[in-house]
Amino acid sequence: MTTPSQALAPAQRAVQLLGGDLSEVALRQHLEGLPTVDAVGLEARAASFGTRSIKTTSKAAALDTAIRMIDLTTLQGADTRGKVRSLVAKALVPDASDPSTPRPAAVCVYGDMVGNAVEALGSAWSAGKDDGINVAAVATAFPAGRASIAVKLQDTRDAVAAGADEIDMVIDRGAFLEGNYGKVFDEIVQTKEACRRDDGTFAHLKVILETGELVTYDNVRRASWLSILAGGDFIKTSTGKVQPAATLPVTTLMLQVVRDWERLTGERIGVKPAGGISTSKDAIKYLVAVAETCGEAWLDPHLFRFGASSLLNDVLLQRQKLTTGRYSGPDYVTID
Amino acid sequence: MATAKTATTTASRAAAKPSTRLDVPKTYKLFIGGAFPRSESGRVTEVTDARGRFVANVAKASRKDAREAVRAARKAQPGWAGATAYNRGQVLYRVAEVLEGRKAQFVDELQKTEGLTAARAAKQVEAAIDLWVWHAGWTDKIAQIGGNANPVAGPYFNLSVPEPTGVVAIVAPQAQSLLGLTSVVAPALVTGNTVVVVPGGAGLSAISLGEVLATSDLPGGVVNILPGDAAELAPWLAGHADVNALDLTGAGELDWVELEQLAADTLKRVIRPVAGPAPETPQRILALTETKTVWHTKSRL
Numbered sequence: 001m002t003t004p005s006q007a008l009a010p011a012q013r014a015v016q017l018l019g020g021d022l023s024e025v026a027l028r029q030h031l032e033g034l035p036t037v038d039a040v041g042l043e044a045r046a047a048s049f050g051t052r053s054i055k056t057t058s059k060a061a062a063l064d065t066a067i068r069m070i071d072l073t074t075l076q077g078a079d080t081r082g083k084v085r086s087l088v089a090k091a092l093v094p095d096a097s098d099p100s101t102p103r104p105a106a107v108c109v110y111g112d113m114v115g116n117a118v119e120a121l122g123s124a125w126s127a128g129k130d131d132g133i134n135v136a137a138v139a140t141a142f143p144a145g146r147a148s149i150a151v152k153l154q155d156t157r158d159a160v161a162a163g164a165d166e167i168d169m170v171i172d173r174g175a176f177l178e179g180n181y182g183k184v185f186d187e188i189v190q191t192k193e194a195c196r197r198d199d200g201t202f203a204h205l206k207v208i209l210e211t212g213e214l215v216t217y218d219n220v221r222r223a224s225w226l227s228i229l230a231g232g233d234f235i236k237t238s239t240g241k242v243q244p245a246a247t248l249p250v251t252t253l254m255l256q257v258v259r260d261w262e263r264l265t266g267e268r269i270g271v272k273p274a275g276g277i278s279t280s281k282d283a284i285k286y287l288v289a290v291a292e293t294c295g296e297a298w299l300d301p302h303l304f305r306f307g308a309s310s311l312l313n314d315v316l317l318q319r320q321k322l323t324t325g326r327y328s329g330p331d332y333v334t335i336d
Numbered sequence: 337m338a339t340a341k342t343a344t345t346t347a348s349r350a351a352a353k354p355s356t357r358l359d360v361p362k363t364y365k366l367f368i369g370g371a372f373p374r375s376e377s378g379r380v381t382e383v384t385d386a387r388g389r390f391v392a393n394v395a396k397a398s399r400k401d402a403r404e405a406v407r408a409a410r411k412a413q414p415g416w417a418g419a420t421a422y423n424r425g426q427v428l429y430r431v432a433e434v435l436e437g438r439k440a441q442f443v444d445e446l447q448k449t450e451g452l453t454a455a456r457a458a459k460q461v462e463a464a465i466d467l468w469v470w471h472a473g474w475t476d477k478i479a480q481i482g483g484n485a486n487p488v489a490g491p492y493f494n495l496s497v498p499e500p501t502g503v504v505a506i507v508a509p510q511a512q513s514l515l516g517l518t519s520v521v522a523p524a525l526v527t528g529n530t531v532v533v534v535p536g537g538a539g540l541s542a543i544s545l546g547e548v549l550a551t552s553d554l555p556g557g558v559v560n561i562l563p564g565d566a567a568e569l570a571p572w573l574a575g576h577a578d579v580n581a582l583d584l585t586g587a588g589e590l591d592w593v594e595l596e597q598l599a600a601d602t603l604k605r606v607i608r609p610v611a612g613p614a615p616e617t618p619q620r621i622l623a624l625t626e627t628k629t630v631w632h633t634k635s636r637l
Binding site for chain 2: 320325326327328329330331332
């Protein structure tokens with residue numbers, strides 16, 4: 001499935017919100033003027049999402065929703081073409097014992113594997129339609145992001161040219177922590193520009209904040225706003241290469257930002273927690289967080305995704321348990 | 337209270353003073369993954385002796401406890417099967433040693449829960465200890481009985497070796513709770529299986545055996561003990577896809593044909609309550625193994 005990219009030119013949101021001159025000072029004033037985060041309240045709120053009782057039909061619906069939101073991911077140095085093919089096969093037929101199992105939203109691979117993923121998906125590749133599986137590529141010198149801007153942009157263009165429907169970029173955390181918001185902003189704007197296809201449409205841009213390196217909730221809130229202002233279509237918690245990766249409080253905070261942005265502008269931004277979500281129980285807590293922070297309209301693969309690899313198998317085991325009434329085991333799902 | 341008279345000597349005062357100390361009765365909990373959790377359901381069974389006097393509360397395992405126990409057993413299985421046969425033998429022998437040291441506790445529990453005389457209770461405990469020793473000896477010898485070098489018409493070695501089946505769910509015999517439990521758990525452990533067992537009887541000696549296992553260098557999760565209602569737990573274990581074998585030795589009173597049918601859905605190896613392999617035989621140990629056959633070239637030098 002493909003998400004129609006925003007018609008806005010890059011950086012246009014910031015121009016609309018902060019004024020035409022778009023100076024670094026204006027950006028800094030806006031970001032540092034954001035209210036601080038009540039950490040205790042946020043963590044208590046996040047903990048409360050785990051207390052909902054979700055059983056039987058609600059659980060079945062939640063599990064299917066979770067599968068539809070998964071970006072099935074393999075991001076290893078040891079990835080081979082065969083590994084990507086088998087990941088795609090898993091996305092096409094998540095559970096061979098139950099053809100009614102929904103498919104995940106996308107497969108997420110390194111940029112050089114995009115061509116292989118597209119080829120393996122064949123007719124199931126969304127390629128601009130809204131009823132297939134997207135190919136997402138990590139770019140901009142993932143996961144550290146420590147490369148020149150020229151290298152990062154070329155990385156992005158290569159992936160888009162190979163057919164990537166979605167680009168997962170990393171922000172320059174070093175520059176952000178130095179307080180150099182303008183540099184981070186410019187890089188996102190330029191990467192968004194690099195997502196432009198020949199026909200003028202844009203690949204969907206997800207901006208990875210790497211919240212585990214941003215240290216404070218206040219920084220996460222600022223980075224979220226910064227990414228949205230610069231033109232990100234999604235804000236994503238983590239690369240999965242740094243601990244802590246996605247946590248429920250951080251994801252809740254980011255959901256609050258996109259909710260606020262929608263109230264301010266009417267525009268909907270997506271959120272993608274990634275890394276460390278490996279059980280159905282966790283996934284359902286996140287779905288509760290989405291529904292209770294942004295509303296049920298956000299329970300849509302266009303607006304919420306899980307970056308995960310082992311989560312799918314756990315959800316399938318739970319799904320089999322619900323269908324058959326008996327506990328299933330890891331021998332009954334494929335190893336991707 | 338000893339307030340009426342002032343005592344003359346310290347010794348007589350101590351003797352005369354009624355004890356104000358309260359007993360600390362032990363709650364017998366579950367044994368899962370090397371730990372002793374309560375049942376997630378919060379349920380307990382009150383155990384009384386033959387005259388109806390309170391003995392102890394025993395946690396009553398639920399479906400979700402069984403699920404956790406299978407998970408723990410699965411996690412522990414590769415490590416236990418990967419330990420050397422010699423090492424497994426040492427651990428099982430250690431169980432016998434530790435059991436010997438705590439004989440009095442087991443005699444006491446069996447007297448209370450099974451109404452035995454001290455002599456008969458001691459006899460059961462000793463038989464259980466001897467059975468652990470017997471099985472300890474088999475760990476590095478069972479492959480010689482169950483395996484073979486097969487004759488083939490070619491320049492190959494063709495070797496069949498017994499390997500553990502995996503996770504074994506067991507319904508232990510009701511009678512002679514300690515000896516019965518040992519007679520089904522020990523043979524599964526010899527080859528490297530891990531065990532989820534619903535013990536028979538009141539569950540006291542089963543959980544005390546869990547304490548012995550936990551202090552005998554047996555890795556956590558190799559044996560998981562779920563005191564509770566076998567009729568409630570056995571169907572979940574029989575249907576559980578991540579359980580590889582089902583030992584119904586103690587399920588004679590249950591609808592064990594139904595359990596066997598449930599187990600058949602996931603191709604489990606099943607030991608029936610009737611006409612199963614005799615206890616204390618190598619065949620009983622080999623009943624929970626799979627045969628792996630390998631070909632290997634002979635040198636042509």
